[in-house]
Amino acid sequence: MSPSATEFAAVLGSIAFMLMIAVNLQRLWQGLRGRPTTAELQHQIHREYATAEALATHASGDAGRFAQVDGHVTALSTRITTIAESVRAEMHQLELRLMQAGDERAGKIHSRLDEVMNRIADLANGTAFRNRRS
Secondary structure, X not given: OOOOHHHHHHHHHHHHHHHHHHHHHHHHHHHHHOOOOHHHHHHOOOXXXXXXXXXXXXXXXXXXXXXXXXXXXXXXXXXXXXXXXXHHHHHHHHHXXXXXXXXXXXXXXXXXXXXXXXXXXXXXXXHHHHHHHO
């Protein structure tokens, strides 16, 4: 037999009722132990206000700390700028050396190709054998 809709609603209602009883018992237990409930904690208002002297003291301390942090930031930014400039200069020098090495390699390859082409031309003309005999 499957439960009817009214039986299902009755079971859900009884579960909700038991949960409400458990929550109220927990609040009662916390109240008896002297602990404030979460609702009381959320609605408490703090009535102690800061004095002008306390605000001035904190503001002057914060201003000194802000100036100190600003000094550190300025020093770090100048250091980063000098490092970036040196890296750019070094990269430029490396690029020039790389281009020069590429030009040297290309020159060596072309000179070697010229030698090979001259040998092939000598072989085609037959002068390579005459140069060897003499």
